[in-house]
Amino acid sequence: QQQVKQSPQSLIVQKGGISIINCAYENTAFDYFPWYQQFPGKGPALLIAIRPDVSEKKEGRFTISFNKSAKQFSLHIMDSQPGDSATYFCAASPLELLTDSWGKLQFGAGTQVVVTP
Amino acid sequence: KAGVTQTPRYLIKTRGQQVTLSCSPISGHRSVSWYQQTPGQGLQFLFEYFSETQRNKGNFPGRFSGRQFSNSRSEMNVSTLELGDSALYLCASSLGESTGELFFGEGSRLTVL
Numbered sequence: 001q002q003q004v005k006q007s008p009q010s011l012i013v014q015k016g017g018i019s020i021i022n023c024a025y026e027n028t029a030f031d032y033f034p035w036y037q038q039f040p041g042k043g044p045a046l047l048i049a050i051r052p053d054v055s056e057k058k059e060g061r062f063t064i065s066f067n068k069s070a071k072q073f074s075l076h077i078m079d080s081q082p083g084d085s086a087t088y089f090c091a092a093s094p095l096e097l098l099t100d101s102w103g104k105l106q107f108g109a110g111t112q113v114v115v116t117p
Numbered sequence: 118k119a120g121v122t123q124t125p126r127y128l129i130k131t132r133g134q135q136v137t138l139s140c141s142p143i144s145g146h147r148s149v150s151w152y153q154q155t156p157g158q159g160l161q162f163l164f165e166y167f168s169e170t171q172r173n174k175g176n177f178p179g180r181f182s183g184r185q186f187s188n189s190r191s192e193m194n195v196s197t198l199e200l201g202d203s204a205l206y207l208c209a210s211s212l213g214e215s216t217g218e219l220f221f222g223e224g225s226r227l228t229v230l
Contacts, residue, residue: 002159034218043121043207043221044160089160104150104162104173105219 006108023090121222140208148213
């Protein structure tokens, strides 16, 4: 049972456009929500992360929006570039020690983003 | 600073064999986690070690095991390999005090024939 649901499975966006990826979770113990970027042949790399005390976090062209009441969060990639073509994973976990799920990230299924020139 | 190093990068085994994968974390990182990545199931947590102790484990059969050494290096072992064990096995290290940034290696791609 997937604890974090991610959509869409794939998306194609033109250079300069906005890519939007959505995730939803059920476990209210989750309080750490990172996004990872993975290129072919490489391991995932942390892109940006948010904790539920803020509703939005921006780092460069990447923004996370977080809706605690709806238990949803999303990644926006502004001014998408061909170099952003990769698979993006949302994830969630509890932040603190001594919970059942501590230390293990629950990943979404991933979104393959293709940015066309 | 060197990243997470996993060996071997690629390996082919046959059903029934066993395999050991190795992971060297970033210097100073005391936590090592292992994940299995497949096209069908995505990224799934296997187990996490901190200071040589397994702190958490995922829902995998007992054929999957791991350990961590005093220098924080970790190994995972899969015994009696099945076709479905074909996957990319990713190791990630972190400081380990809380769920913070995981630094992933490039993975060991296992093919079971």
